[in-house]
Amino acid sequence: MERRTFIAGAVAVSGVSAVGGATLSAAAEPDGSGSTADHVRGVTAITKVFGAGQKLVAVAVEYDREIDGSALSTSTFAVTDRTVTKVYANRTAELAERGSDGRYVIVELSPDDTAAALWVTQQGSGTGTATPSPSASSSGAPGGGGPKVGDSTPGGTIVAAKASLVQKGTVTTARGTRYPATGTTLTTDKVVNLIVDDFQQFTYDDSATGQTLKYNLFVPMNYDPRKRYPLVLFMHDASVVNVATEGPLVQGLGAVCWASPEDQARHECFVLAPEYGSVVVDDTYKPSTLFDATAGLVEAVTKKYSVDENRRYTTGQSMGAMMSLGLNIKYPDLFAAAFIVAGQWPSEQAAPLADKNLWILVSQDDDKSYSGENAITKVIQEQGTEVGTAVWDGQSTAAQFAADVRNLEKQKAPVNYASFQTGTTVAAGSGTSAHMGTWQIAYTIPGIRDWIMRQSR
Known part of the structure; x- marks a missing residue:
């Protein structure tokens, strides 16, 4: 069974794509010239489920060339409101214990960040809480002062998986072409929800x-x-x-x-x-x-x-x-x-x-x-x-x-x-x-x- 990918908002108009508000040429120069953003082909959010719920744990940036993973570090990217814990190249938009040179750069993020939580309950999740409502009991248990049979008031919220990031350091292709740091903000346009x-x-x-x-x-x-x-x-x-x-x-x-x-x-x-x-x-x-x-x-x-x-x-x-x-x-x-x-x-x-x-x-x-x-x-x-x-x-x-x-x-x-x-x-x-x-x-x-x-x- 193939893993389905949910599209969160890619935009295409007259042969150009929009990423983070910057208009990027649809065709990059083969020698690596042009702005660094021109060489980005997509940005994928990666989520994982924990005991406390689903969290956004990584962003995969796809480039037009195979990337040299040895030149990457946690300072290569900055992600809004998130802590970068690991950066490596990979052949697919997936997490890996050890990366390998490929067109994707995986930017792993701390699951302990407040902004990581994608499942937020009104009873406390440890990473993010919504405003309590009368339908939610303090213990999370049905009955007592909590919801009754037939109550259809949601006690939790599913947050869309989105992230914005900036390439703060140089990304080097496997053939030595350098994509310098840029101030362009990249936003996720796809989501992979593990499992x-x-x-x-x-x-x-x-x-x-x-x-x-x-x-x-x-x-x-x-x-x-x-x-x-x-x-x-x-x-x-x-x-x-x-x-x-x-x-x-x-x-x-x-x-x-x-x-x-x-x-x-x-x-x-x-x-x-x-x-x-x-x-x-x-x-x-x-x-x-x-x-x-x-x-x-x-x-x-x-x-x-x-x-x-x-x-x-x-x-x-x-x-x-x-x-x-x-x-x-x-x-x-x-x-x-x-x-x-x-x-x-x-x-x-x-x-x-x-x-x-x-x-x-x-x-x-x-x-x-x-x-x-x-x-x-x-x-x-x-x-x-x-x-x-x-x-x-x-x-x-x-x-x-x-x-x-x-x-x-x-x-x-x-x-x-x-x-x-x-x-x-x-x-x-x-x-x-x-x-x-x-x-x-x-x-x-x-x-x-x-x-x-x-x-x-």
Whole structure:
């Protein structure tokens, strides 16, 4: 599947192109004469999704000649409101550990810059926040003082990926031609959204409920209908309701982590991420008909593609975690395993979960979800099912989390329950709650996903 490229605003008039307000000749002199800007053929913004959401992480400047990467440095370019961390040449408009001489100069930018954030929530993202609205709860959880079932007020905003930069130093071609510094401002005219662009967008009409669902679907790159593939359903939290269809892909890692090249190399699978137009469930635990429509969507995708019915999985955060629990109770044959992140469900309904493979992750200072999961796992144990338990430090390194997963797996329980120590899921002053901080970390731990993928119904 080819990565789609979104055009953000290229302009062409009578054979000339406009970049940053300067009119550039369509044909550069072959010997390198003319202004430096004449040799720029395009500027591409590159985005990447992190736990806190999508960010603009690089700009790729395309020249008309192959560029000598050895002559580049972080001072070669200045990007408005951004910190340049790395500059190198490359053959394509892509990030690389090590560059190679090519027509593109990749200008990498700090993801910690305030201006990097492209997903901005009303509940705090750590890098940028919108003005709070009455529809957004302080914890980011549905119910309580937050959004109610049927509320369609968006809790987050997708910011367009744009950047402006100036070439402040000399760029030298592989043949030695020098393109001197220039005061011309270059602006991005294309966008490459890493992993996000590998999803397709569709709508599903559910005949049983009359509901229409927008959804994103990742199809394995080398899909072969003669094979059978696992499917992962990701359901977003209440802050993502009623935004663009791509909302579940840019709000954090919950959907895109399963579609990363690294995960797909280990576990080829479909990834399904609906975009809900309104809140589906709140703390009354009486979901709207979008709940049942979601089960219909899973079945419809299973029938359309070669999906293994015994290896369908569900995951979600907050509202999505609640839906994952509820769907496992109401539709016990739908999923083989579930990754539950910062959610809860009435314990008096939890007995059927004793027959499920679950990995539960919550923060101990997320009062509602933590107490809710404690009640659920108590019921599961009372039903005679073993529950493996562990307490983790949310600030652990990747290696430490990998060891944490292995140690919990050694308990050989069908239900694994890990909780983050109080105060370890959020940085001081970030404005992010422990509730939201949980899922910003949860989907960065590949060992949990590996465990999920080993389960079968």
